[in-house]
Amino acid sequence: MQYFDYRVLAPEDSEAWQELRLEGARDFPSGFLVTYEETAAASGDRCREILGGGSFRGVFNEGKLVGFCGYRPQQLSRTQHRGVIGPFFVTRSYQGSGAAKVLLAGVIEEAKSNSLAQLELFVDTENLRAMAFYERQGFERVATHYDSVRVDGQSRNDHLFTLRL
């Protein structure tokens, strides 16, 4: 049985975070909007700056970052009941380990404690593993966003999933 810790990522996590981002963008392109080249172009300073913004969460096993996700509670008064998740990634050797569940559970707890009513995310319509995971955590598919992403000029579609809290 492995134990996982969840916390907000900070600038000091930037090297480990960038390594995971590069793996994800290279090996799981349908899970990311950003390309491998765009990811690789971010300098160390830029990575620290992004994490300084406080909108990424991480899951750790024995102190090692094994997964991360973006989490953005909306700021405007008319949308502040919503939180947007993404990207969401667990390194290949920890997929199926429960780390993804701990990461998502952490975000759900944060959202509940901030009195959000709804979490939202988009998934490529062919990303069956991710959809099975989100549905198991209670998310429901509510819409399809056609031609949402173009990968090497090829049009792709996303499903919008929401979780009512």
Ligand SMILES: CC(C)(COP(=O)(O)OP(=O)(O)OC[C@H]1O[C@@H](n2cnc3c(N)ncnc32)[C@H](O)[C@@H]1OP(=O)(O)O)[C@@H](O)C(=O)NCCC(=O)NCCS
């Ligand atoms: C999506 C992700 C976070 C899920 O975490 P995970 O640890 O792999 O998830 P789990 O293994 O706990 O659950 C996945 C479910 O899909 C099933 N599954 C695995 N491979 C599958 C496939 N090719 N097709 C359909 N279902 C699949 C698993 O059996 C499991 O279901 P079960 O628990 O009912 O048996 C992880 O796979 C990941 O980081 N993927 C790459 C990036 C990505 O796609 N992110 C999502 C972007 S929206």
